[in-house]
Amino acid sequence: MLFIFASILSLIISGVVAQNLTITINGTASHPIPTTMYGWMWEDINHNTPQASRRVEMVVCTRNVRNSYYTERQWSKLFRAVLQNRAFQQVTPKTSAALYAWSSFGATTLTVVDKSVTPSLSTALPNSLQVQVAPNASGQIGVSNSGYFGINVNPAWTYTGSFYYKVPAGTKAKGQFLAALRSSSGAVLASKSITLNPSATSWTQVTFNFKPIATPADNNNVFTLTVDGASTAGQTIFFSMFSLFPPTFKNRPNGMRIDLAEALQATKPGFFRFPGGNNLGQSIAGRWNWRNTVGPLINRPGRLGDWTYINTDGLGLKEYLDFLEDVGMPSIMAIWAGYSFGGTVPENQMAQYIQEASDQINFVIGDPAKSAAAALRASLGHPAPYPLVAVEVGNEDFFASDTYSAYRWPDIVGNLSAQFPSVQFMATTNVGSPVLKPKPKLYDVHVYQTPTWFAQNSFIYDSFPRDGTKYFEVGLDPTNGEFAAISTNPNDLFGAPSDGRLLWPTVAGTVGEAAFMTGLERNADIVFAASYAPLLQHINGDQWTPDLISFDAKNVYKSTSYYMQQMFSLNKGDEYLPSTLPSKTGTVFWSVTRRIATKEVLIKISNTGSASSSLTFKLPFNTVSKTGSATVLSGAQNASNTPTAPNTVVPKSSSFTAAKTFTYNVPGFSVHVLSVVAS
Incomplete structure (x- = not known):
């Protein structure tokens, strides 16, 4: 019995x-229940193409937003940019890799060159595209850009574009540029003629717009910029900083892709964590520096991100903040904390980076009458401060917890908390190990695990001390604000799909995450925020899976976990x-x-x-x-x-x-x- x-x-x-x-x-x-209970974490886009191809422009990216905006960063994540590798940033001139996404259209030879060949558009953009027209050229010839795994051509949209060009002194080139969108069969879907000025021996910007006249069969479309071959035969033309955008969310310049932004907005998120965890910097020199992400695009040099592709920083600090304001979600903003995979800043050199962080915070919330950084924000059209929930000091600093506890955390927080007494600063080491002074009021906790783990650990925060410290749960790892059921194999969580890693969120993973989230609500007296990670993924770039939202050039695919997160957030x-x-x-x-x-x-x-x-x-x-x-x-x-x-x-x-x-x-x-x- x-x-x-x-x-x-x-x-x-x-x-x-x-x-x-x-x-x-x-x-x-x-x-x-905190109003910040559920929100989103942005990291960067993930992509499995060669390094030179990973350019981020703005479509909505992250390890949580992989490949989703548009800003033609050279990668596309949250913006609505269409062209990839638009400004040849951070590439090696005179190499084939530097031409990623570009190809000849007709009888032309393309070479990415630096200022040793021709003066550059700006110090931030040292490279340009040299187009040499064959001596016997005829018909339409020029360049072609394949976009981000294709280009969505929608006859209901008006596309806005621009480019810089110049010609050598004494050139005989003449006629018209033809900017166009073409189908895979070569059919012209949209076009605009622009007069070529043979006297444009210094950089000249051209802007244009056009509306498609037909709907293509698929997304295998390209952008072309051509001239009449006979009129330019044997000539050379230089180009820099191309851009092409369809309509953007809230009609923001350099703005977000509408369908992706609307998918995020539909969850009524309580916060947005940016500018991106590990993507804060692969090296000290290549760290995310807010100064290089604001102002004119031609003054943004871009950088190599931690996930081995180029960030153009077309999605800059102000673009982030405007997007957050448009959606209605305050920010949890990270500052670089003196550590990158490429090294750690010695204590006696920390002052400049603390000042950099101070200026970054002032850009967001400072008084324009008292801060040059805040005055810059005002000059860019936003005199009022932006909402700010907390400032995260670094990212995953359990990798360098010795220097974090010894001087980076105390020096950064000691200085910045005195300057910004109303700002809460969040630590990124393991909770309580090492012991940090001053004691953190907030911790960022990361969890990536199996569906079973999440269900079995829904009580994990019940045992945390109620000592004034609060937690941001990411991914699903009780120490840093991210969570997601990513694998069925507890022994190889970050392996390939063949090893058990999930390619798409499953119902089993979703219900496990939901079980865990009931525990977060039960412990919302100390858990003030939680975010699924990764957030966005282009279906052609699945380095980190599964993601909450997937997409291609035309469509958005909402996962089972997206719908569950939306159910919890709205209720x-x-x-x-x-x-x-x-x-x-x-x-x-x-x-x-x-x-x-x-x-x-x-x-x-x-x-x-x-x-x-x-x-x-x-x-x-x-x-x-x-x-x-x-x-x-x-x-x-x-x-x-x-x-x-x-x-x-x-x-x-x-x-x-x-x-x-x-x-x-x-x-x-x-x-x-x-x-x-x-x-």
């Missing part, structure tokens, strides 16, 4: 048979209501919050097992609506939303019968948000 009972208990725990659970809810809130509530606790070893997890203004009780449930569960809720309120609403995300354990099947698992809404005591059935592998009005 004992054996039979033990066997049944084992089956219940493993999720093979249904569970019946009774949950009593307390009507007195134990703590508020986080204002305060946490204690209830009967889930079993730490069970498969069903829940949290209860309340939205004060609407008197809604919000119950979030995650079933991480295969068996359904019957949950009986006991509400402590005198009046309870007879009907509640339910948003449900469920599917097969290994189901994913993919480019070929993007809507395999999507949330569905329904109603349920509510009362002071009501029973609700929770199928296996599902996430639920229940809303019922009660007072």
Whole structure:
């Protein structure tokens, strides 16, 4: 008999048979839910092409945003830029790699050259494109750019472009430039003629716009800039800083890709962490320096990022801040803290970097009358300060915790906290190890794990001390603000998909993350923010998987985890209501919050097992609506939303019968948000 009972208990725990659970809810809130509870972390874009090809322009990027904006950074992440390697930044002249994404159109020879061949457009952009026209050229000839894995051509859009050019003195070139978008078959989809000035012996900028006249069959389209071969035969023309943008989010110059920005906005995020974890700097000289990311694009030199591709920094500090303001999410901003993979700054050289960080913060929140950096912000059209939640000092400094604890943290925070007494500074070493002085008020915690780990560790913050320190959960690693179920193989979390690493978020991973997040809400008295990571991924660049949102040149693909994160974020509530606790070893997890203004009780449930569960809720309120609403995300354990099947698992809404005591059935592998009005 004992054996039979033990066997049944084992089956219940493993999720093979249904569970019946009774949950009593307390009507007195134990703590508020921070408005910053759920948001996004930006890192940079990931890409598996040769180094010279990784150019970031702005489409929405990150290890959490891989490849998603547009700014023609040479990589495309959150902006809406179309052209890749637009300014030949950080490439080696006279090499084939320097021409990544560019090719000859007709009888021309292309070479990336430096200022030894012709004076550069600016000191920040030392390279330019030399186009030599063949002596016997005829017809339209010039250059072609393949974009970021193709170009989305939409007849409803007006595209805005520009480029710089010049010709050698005494040139005989004449006629018209033809800027165009062409299909893979060569058909002209959009075009604009621009007069070539044979007297333009110094750099001359040309701007143009055009609207496509046809819809191509696919995204295998290119941008071309051509001239009449007969009119320019044997001549040389130099080009620099090309640009082409479709409409952007909120019509911002250098702005974000609309569909990706709208996908983020639809979650009503409480914060945005930027400018990017490890992408703060591969080397001391190549660190993310805010000064090099503001002002005219021709003054932004770009740099080699930590993930081995070039950042053009077209997505600069102000572009970040404007985007955050447009979406309505305050920032958690990182400052470089004297450490890169390429070395650590000695203590006696830290002063200049502390000043750099001070100026960066002043650019965001400073008084233009008191700070040159803040005055620069005002001159760029934003005199008022931007919202700032916290400043993160470095990134993953557990890699160099000795210098972080010895002088980098105390020197940086000691100086900056005196200058900015209202700013909270966040540490990035392991929590409590080493001991930091001054004691951090905030810690950034990173977790990347298996679906099972997340469910099993939903109580991890329950044991953290309540000593005034608060935590930003990333990825899913209780120490730095990022979290995501990334693999089914606990022994090789960062291996390839063939080793168990997930290519796309799965339902099993999503419900595991949801289980963990119920624990974050239960501990929202000390967990003030949480972010899934990675955020964005181009489907042709899957160095880090799985990502919350995937995309190509035309489409956005929302994962199962995206929908779950959206469900939690839109229904986080204002305060946490204690209830009967889930079993730490069970498969069903829940949290209860309340939205004060609407008197809604919000119950979030995650079933991480295969068996359904019957949950009986006991509400402590005198009046309870007879009907509640339910948003449900469920599917097969290994189901994913993919480019070929993007809507395999999507949330569905329904109603349920509510009362002071009501029973609700929770199928296996599902996430639920229940809303019922009660007072």
